[in-house]
Amino acid sequence: MKYVAGVDLGGTNTKIGILDDEGHIIESKSIKTDSIKGMKDTFTRIWNTIEEICDKNNVKVEGIGMGIPGPVVDQRRVSFFANFPWEHNTDCGKLMEEISGVPTKLDNDVNVIALGEAKYGAGKGYESSVTIALGTGIGGGIYVDGKLISGFTGAGGEIGHMKVVRDGKLCGCGQKGCFEAYASATAIIREATSRLLVNKTNALYEMVGGDLTKVEAKHVFDAAKTGDKFALDIVDYEAEYLAMGIGNILNVINPKAIILGGGVALAGDILLDALRAKLPKYAMNAALEGVEILQAELGNEGGIKGASALVL
Numbered sequence: 001m002k003y004v005a006g007v008d009l010g011g012t013n014t015k016i017g018i019l020d021d022e023g024h025i026i027e028s029k030s031i032k033t034d035s036i037k038g039m040k041d042t043f044t045r046i047w048n049t050i051e052e053i054c055d056k057n058n059v060k061v062e063g064i065g066m067g068i069p070g071p072v073v074d075q076r077r078v079s080f081f082a083n084f085p086w087e088h089n090t091d092c093g094k095l096m097e098e099i100s101g102v103p104t105k106l107d108n109d110v111n112v113i114a115l116g117e118a119k120y121g122a123g124k125g126y127e128s129s130v131t132i133a134l135g136t137g138i139g140g141g142i143y144v145d146g147k148l149i150s151g152f153t154g155a156g157g158e159i160g161h162m163k164v165v166r167d168g169k170l171c172g173c174g175q176k177g178c179f180e181a182y183a184s185a186t187a188i189i190r191e192a193t194s195r196l197l198v199n200k201t202n203a204l205y206e207m208v209g210g211d212l213t214k215v216e217a218k219h220v221f222d223a224a225k226t227g228d229k230f231a232l233d234i235v236d237y238e239a240e241y242l243a244m245g246i247g248n249i250l251n252v253i254n255p256k257a258i259i260l261g262g263g264v265a266l267a268g269d270i271l272l273d274a275l276r277a278k279l280p281k282y283a284m285n286a287a288l289e290g291v292e293i294l295q296a297e298l299g300n301e302g303g304i305k306g307a308s309a310l311v312l
Contacts, residue, residue: 001020001021002020002021002062002312003018003019003020003021003026003054003059003060003061003062004018004019004021004061004062004063004064004065004308004311004312005017005018005019005050005061005063005064005065005102005307005308006018006019006065006303006304006305006306006307006308006309007046007050007064007065007066007067007304007307008066008067008109008112008303008304008307009033009042009046009066009067009068009069009109010033010069010109011033011035011069011082011083011084012032012033013030013031013032013033014030014031014032014033014042014046015028015029015030015300015303015304016028016029016030016031016046016049016050016053016304017029017053017301017304017305017308018050018053018054018057018059018061019304019305019308021312023119023120023305023308023309023312025301025304025305026053026057026059027053027056027057028053028301028304029049029052029053031045031046031049035081035083035084035085035086036085038086039084039086039087039090039092039095040095040099043092043095043096043099044099046096047096047099047100050064050100061102062102062103062311063102063103063104063105063310063311063312064096064100064102064103064104064105064311065104065105065106065112065306065307065308065309065310065311065312066092066096066104066105066106066107066112066307066310067106067107067108067109067111067112067113067303067304067306067307068081068092068106068107068108068109069081069082069083069084069108069109070082070084070108070154071108071150071153071154071155072106072107072108072111072150072154073150073153073154075093075105075106075107075150075310076091076092076093076094076105076106077089077090077091077092077093078090078092078106078154079153079154079155092104092106093105093106103311104311105310105311106310107148107150107307107310108141108150108154108157109139109303110131110133110139110140110141110157111141111142111148111150111156111157111306112141112302112303112306112307112310113131113133113141113261113296113298113302113303113306114129114130114131114140114141114142114143114148114157114259114306115141115143115148115306115309115310116298116301116302116303116304116305116306116307116309117129117131117259117261117296117297117298117302117306118131118143119305119306119309120298120305120309121259121296121297121298121302121305122257122259122294122295122296122297122298123143123257123259123294126255126256126257126292127144127145127146127256128143128144128145128253128254128255128256128257129143129255129256129257129258129259130142130143130159130249130253130255130257130258130259131143131259131260131261131296132159132246132249132258132259132260132261132262133261133262134183134184134185134242134260134261134262134263134264134265135184135185135262135263135264136184136185136186137160137172137180137184137186138159138160138179138180138183138184138245139157139158139159139160140157140158140159140160140249141157142156142157142253142255143255144253144255159179159245159249160178160179160180160184161173161175161178161179161180162178162179162245162248163175163177163178163179164177164178164179164182164183164241164244164245164248165177165181165182168181168182169181169182169187169190172186179241179244179245182241182245183238183241183242183245183264184264185216185217185262185263185264187238187241188217188220188234188238188264189215189216189217191234191237191238192204192215192219192220192231192234193212193215195230195233195234196212196215197212199230202223202228202229202230202231203223203226203228203230203231204219204220204223204228204230204231204234205230207219207222207223217263217264217267218263218266218267220234220235220238221235221267221268221270221271224270225270235267235270235271235274236274238264238271239271239274239275239277239278240278242271242275242278243275243278243279243281243282244281244282246258246275246279246282246283246293247279247281247282247283247287248282250279250283250284250287250288250291251282251283251284251287254286254287255291256290256291256292257291257292257293257294258291258292258293258294259294259295259296260272260293260294260295260296261295261296261302262296265295265296268295272293272295275293276293279293
């Protein structure tokens with residue numbers, strides 16, 4: 001039996017797991033990332049935790065896989081770190097190997113989640129899939145013929161920033177009209193809040209007690225499930241842009257499966273049924289033929305399972 005470490009590096013916490021060669025987690029643990037202390041400090045504490053778990057379970061790891069919030073080139077060098085005060089264009093694989101003495105590979109955190117879903121989750125058994133993380137923003141990972149498509153500079157899979165409206169709403173990336181600006185949880189909240197300013201006779205307004213600062217995407221879906229027309233109209237708005245973005249992905253990549261994860265995907269059938277109904281407006285018949293629209297299965301384990309798959 002071969003054992004590897006999977007590391008999901010987050011802005012606040014880092015999840016670390018030891019897995020066998022079938023993707024089963026032997027044990028996992030979460031530590032504070034504390035990026036302010038520097039990359040070497042964080043990586044050293046990650047390795048110490050790996051050693052601690054290995055000693056407890058009497059195993060030895062033969063590789064380390066890491067999911068990193070930022071573009072990764074050649075599964076080694078990180079172009080820049082999202083929200084970390086660390087030096088750009090750093091060979092993080094080399095640093096971890098110097099600390100641990102163990103072969104190490106890295107990839108973007110959402111790419112890693114996509115690999116986890118493809119190998120062990122909703123996409124298991126499919127030769128191609130695109131995993132879309134619908135949360136505060138929109139991230140993506142593209143898996144084709146057993147490989148992640150990370151791109152020349154590691155920016156592959158940034159589907160949240162394809163454009164769906166010319167000179168449209170401002171996105172967090174600084175550009176306008178991005179998919180993320182129309183179909184993320186943040187976009188739903190922005191749309192709901194703007195509509196609540198002019199319409200207060202609805203279940204959503206009552207649900208947040210009239211305090212528009214409390215509106216969350218979940219409130220919109222919960223109100224819609226009661227049959228509230230105001231909330232249903234917002235769900236229809238979300239489904240329209242979601243179908244447009246996914247339709248573009250289907251036309252370009254033609255995957256067998258689209259896997260939806262993140263908080264927005266938890267809305268379930270009320271969103272997914274509307275999405276499926278609208279997809280033919282935006283995707284060619286050939287791209288739609290036999291495609292599966294699935295919900296992610298791995299949840300919080302997706303990062304460490306996908307990271308481990310980088311080195312298995």
